[in-house]
Amino acid sequence: MDRPALKNKTEVEALRPNGDKATVYWDAEITGFGVRVSPGREQETKVGGTLKKVRKPSYTFFYQGRINREVFKVTLGTLGRLGFTAKNAADKAREIEAQLRLGQDPRKAKATDSHTTTFGDMMTAYVEMLQSAGKISARNVENAIKKDIASAFPKLWNKPAQDIDIDDCVRIIAKLNDEGSPRQADKLRSYMKAAFTAAINARGNVKAPKVMREMRLILNPVSVIQKVSGSSNASDRALSVAEFRAYWKRIKELPEPRRSIAMLHVLTGGQRMQQLARVTLADIDRDSMMMRMSDGKGRRAKPRLYSVPLLPQALECINNSTGSGRYVFSSNGGLSPMHPSYISDIAADVCTAMAEAGELEGEAFTGKVIRATIETRLMKAPYRVSSDVLARLLSHGLGGVQAKHYAHDAMHEEVVEALEKLWRLLENQPEPSAQVYQLRASA
Template identity: 50%
Template sequence: MAEKLRLNKTNLDALKATDKRRMVWDNSIPGFGVRIMPSGVKTLFYQARFKGEVIRITLGSYNGLAATAEAARKRAAGIASEIANGIDPRPKRKEAEAATFGDMMTGYVDLLKAKGKKSARNVENHITADIERAQPKLWKKRAAEIDLDDCVKVVADVKERGALRQADKIRSYIRSAFTEAIKARGNVNAPAKLRNMNITMNPARDMVKVEGSSQARTRALSLAEFRAYWTHVKELPEPGRSLMMLHVLTGGQRIQQLSRITLDDIDGDTQTVTLLDFKGRRAEPRRHAIPLLPEATACIERITGAGEYVFSCDGGIRPVNGKYISERVDKIREAMGKAEELEGGHFTAGTIRATIETRLAAKPYRVSSDVLGQLLSHGLGGVQARHYQHHNFHDEKLEALQMLYRMVEGLPEPSASILPFDREATA
């Protein structure tokens, strides 16, 4: 027969340890008990069956104080009430039950930051804009209740804006967040926000890639389109005008790299700016120096202020993100469409980078692939580049950027002057 008595200070003090573990139950609160170990340690707990599962919750050790016993009795009574109302009383389960979709997505960002991922800030900005602000109801919905239809709604709303590449990124973020939340259950190094969510399935696993999301990367503007784009850029109000000009005048560098530039990265003596390229699996970023044309320096002078960041629209306090640039590219594309200046249809901010490389490689510029690789910081992971190629390509990159400026301005390329050959002078 199970021992039963009222678990108050008097009776708890009277309970003695034996050579085996001893269990005593309260005679008025079913499930409330005390475990007495041979060492004499007394632990108060509550045990019951919840949805077919036997659960036990430790209420704390009894330390001989009446307050401890009474607090445990009140907690046990409260747990009994929660179970009667269908609420799982286990602390971690309650936390998991209350965890929202927003908690999971911010936990995913925290994980990226903990891993030192330089993309974390951009991911956070996209999640804030396209999920938290755009889908406030889903953001507050319990993560365990998010289904495939919810995931599709988030991605579809971004896609319907014409932001195909961005829509696919959001799809990837949601899918990865669920995957990391599932893995975090057994990972003590994962952020607590993810680890305690008790996510067991990934509703975004079967979401397919957004059609057309990668097509923009194969698109390059024609020379006429590129010059029209440049004209529209120069008509933008500040600071958008200088930011978009700087994007072109530095060779179409990746927005993530431009957003990291600070005033300390600019060398006034050599008129260069140094970018840190973290792309790929580099343990250390590649230092990527870009010559600054006078026109690019003028743009920087117009947009910098009291803050440290260069690529900024608030005087350097905060750097701009990809969304800021994409929105202005979208407006320019719409304006070009209305003006019948589009020959090849849709394009994105990434198209500008592809356009610069494509047009500089063609006649009359014919910039070599080696120089373009150095200018755009890609294709530089080979053995030769890592161990044997130490030329900094400054003059070649500067010449390519000067060609780029003449290209968008519609200026002719300087031709070499041919001196007549005087046969008599050499006789």
């Protein structure tokens, strides 16, 4: 085929790998300028209103040349990675081409310029660290950094990382806060703080990205910036018992698989939706009636495994929602996992129907409120489930030792009892009371 113009984004994105193997394409104009097209990872995307797994190719630009009969290769960047464009790659390739004409070694020039690593280089390396650690949040972090730093503050993005000061960081955070997005503003604050911390600690970490190891940073300008006010005002909304039962009644009347997925969300205690999306049939132990889950929140390097007991009614929902696929929480019979917003969308529809029917006593609610409702209602009379048991059920800060012995200690039975109380609450069944027997006095 004719060589493409690699500075043209449309022509680059039209290139495809050879099956499952990466394929190299060379630029039509700049000698030595190429792009490596890899199959990429499977990603969920909506096709005709249905979530499907699609492989999106990855495009990594490079320059390959020769100095003193020695072949060298310099990686220029990946298309779309935090704003990197095909034009950026072509410009870098021309710079290297000019250096070669002057007899300069671009590899040495890059080494001497390592002390001028930019703020953007550091943030990009931070995202790569999250991706390498398998953090689910990596994609959201990357999108936020691209939109709210790279695109919004290009001069700061290209500023040397060691020259970034507190005022620069405040500008980024204040812009979002002034636009009425305190939550997003505080997220950017935490991302930048974590990136600087990682760069500072990278010097003694051989697994850290090379870019970070060579920065020699000693100060974190974000460490003194306070948490953004109003960024984490937790909602105190919890459904009343009447609202909760109305919600339960309505989801039981939904068509499949919405019915079983929404019911299973409730019957397993309102687990976090991103964690539910990862549950497969291999995580269901029907003999011990347990569902294995993984909690990747926080700074842990590996997700923490824990188990949730399953009531017989929950197993029935699993049977109804799974088909030929492997995922339990799925909108297409298990072929692919549900989108984390799938249950929230169901809750929003049910909330609207409840409002129209006059069943809503408070403000509108979201899917996250179901989790808070379960915890709130089980703590109150007549159920009085302890906070320790609820922590087990909802995975509130369980340590490794607790999780390791979870299925073997006595509290496992108490969690099962809590779920049985939840079932009776939903079905408006009375709590069993103790029988009182009259003891006759001995003669």
